[in-house]
Amino acid sequence: MAEVDRAVPPALTHAGPDRFLWALDKLTTAVEWLHRNDRRDHPPVRPVDRDIPLLVSEVRAEADEVISLRLTSPSGAPLPTWQPGAHLDVVLPSGRKRQYSLCGDPGERGHYRIAVRRLADGGVSREIHDEIRSGSRIVARGPRNAFPFVTAPRYLFIAGGIGITPILPMVRTAAARGADWRLVYTGRSRESMPFLGELTALDPARVWIRPDTEFGIPASGAELLEHCPPDAAVYCCGPIPMITGVRVDLPGSAADSLHWERFSAPPIVDGRPFTVELARTGETVEVPADRSALDVIGEVLPQVPYSCRQGFCGTCHVRVLAGEVHRRGRAEDDRMAICTSRATGRVVLDL
Numbered sequence: 001m002a003e004v005d006r007a008v009p010p011a012l013t014h015a016g017p018d019r020f021l022w023a024l025d026k027l028t029t030a031v032e033w034l035h036r037n038d039r040r041d042h043p044p045v046r047p048v049d050r051d052i053p054l055l056v057s058e059v060r061a062e063a064d065e066v067i068s069l070r071l072t073s074p075s076g077a078p079l080p081t082w083q084p085g086a087h088l089d090v091v092l093p094s095g096r097k098r099q100y101s102l103c104g105d106p107g108e109r110g111h112y113r114i115a116v117r118r119l120a121d122g123g124v125s126r127e128i129h130d131e132i133r134s135g136s137r138i139v140a141r142g143p144r145n146a147f148p149f150v151t152a153p154r155y156l157f158i159a160g161g162i163g164i165t166p167i168l169p170m171v172r173t174a175a176a177r178g179a180d181w182r183l184v185y186t187g188r189s190r191e192s193m194p195f196l197g198e199l200t201a202l203d204p205a206r207v208w209i210r211p212d213t214e215f216g217i218p219a220s221g222a223e224l225l226e227h228c229p230p231d232a233a234v235y236c237c238g239p240i241p242m243i244t245g246v247r248v249d250l251p252g253s254a255a256d257s258l259h260w261e262r263f264s265a266p267p268i269v270d271g272r273p274f275t276v277e278l279a280r281t282g283e284t285v286e287v288p289a290d291r292s293a294l295d296v297i298g299e300v301l302p303q304v305p306y307s308c309r310q311g312f313c314g315t316c317h318v319r320v321l322a323g324e325v326h327r328r329g330r331a332e333d334d335r336m337a338i339c340t341s342r343a344t345g346r347v348v349l350d351l
């Protein structure tokens with residue numbers, strides 16, 4: 001497998017406590033920036049009311065704790081088309097539901113591919129790793145696209161860990177179109193990073209693999225952006241600190257060129273405690289300043305549905321019967337995205 005060698009950037013030559021303080025300072029700056037600037041909503045996601053029964057035709061180990069599923073139509077019929085950045089809402093035999101980016105070839109109508117990292121606290125990922133086998137049946141809804149891929153002459157792709165999944169079809173498409181592209185792919189270690197061979201096979205000179213284990217510290221936003229071609233569209237997907245670092249270090253004049261997607265709930269900023277009354281069960285729960293209503297409600301209603309945990313997919317939206325809600329996310333006026341929205345005092349929900 002060929003990979004691009006790179007000198008260690010100056011920012012990484014800090015040593016010992018200096019390096020720790022430097023990293024802490026960058027993280028603090030990033031979180032403060034996020035507090036001020038995390039106002040950009042995802043684009044509207046057009047609902048697709050279409051359940052697709054799918055057969056798991058292959059399960060492959062792609063990296064440490066990462067497997068891919070090849071999904072086909074049980075009838076052999078072609079599957080609905082999709083564009084890079086699209087995802088499926090996957091419904092498992094247990095009824096649990098989660099979104100997974102499509103990471104195969106968009107031109108392939110015979111099968112879909114998704115990849116799943118086993119998360120320590122992830123019931124859905126555990127179920128997929130432990131119980132889904134070749135021959136299993138699942139249902140998917142979609143494909144839907146909340147991370148659309150724009151046409152541009154140049155691209156910089158930045159992916160962290162399992163965040164490579166929506167990025168991979170974008171890279172493949174950019175390469176097929178003859179665009180000028182570069183990929184920076186970070187992760188804890190090479191062993192934990194899926195699809196390394198597939199990516200470097202596209203063009204090793206355009207791919208920089210940057211595992212933390214080889215640099216001793218996660219990459220800063222400036223480092224990830226170091227070889228950004230001028231006027232490039234920047235696509236970024238991965239953990240929150242990585243995305244925040246890129247957003248902080250991207251020059252203000254290039255802010256509109258950045259497209260990003262994160263895979264976990266956003267941090268709670270300036271949270272205040274509030275009370276939720278569940279009208280149907282009569283229970284009352286207290287939501288502390290540092291937790292979401294979804295987290296707390298999930299303890300008394302484990303089957304409460306959710307998916308993105310970022311306020312845009314609509315899965316967790318609940319009707320508000322009384323109370324003042326501070327909306328974050330795209331819920332309609334009489335509804336609350338319980339994954340991100342908060343309330344003042346007491347709110348009564350139709351749950």
Ligand code: FES
Nearest residue numbers: 307309314316339
């Ligand atoms: S889980 Fe997607 S909007 Fe709340």
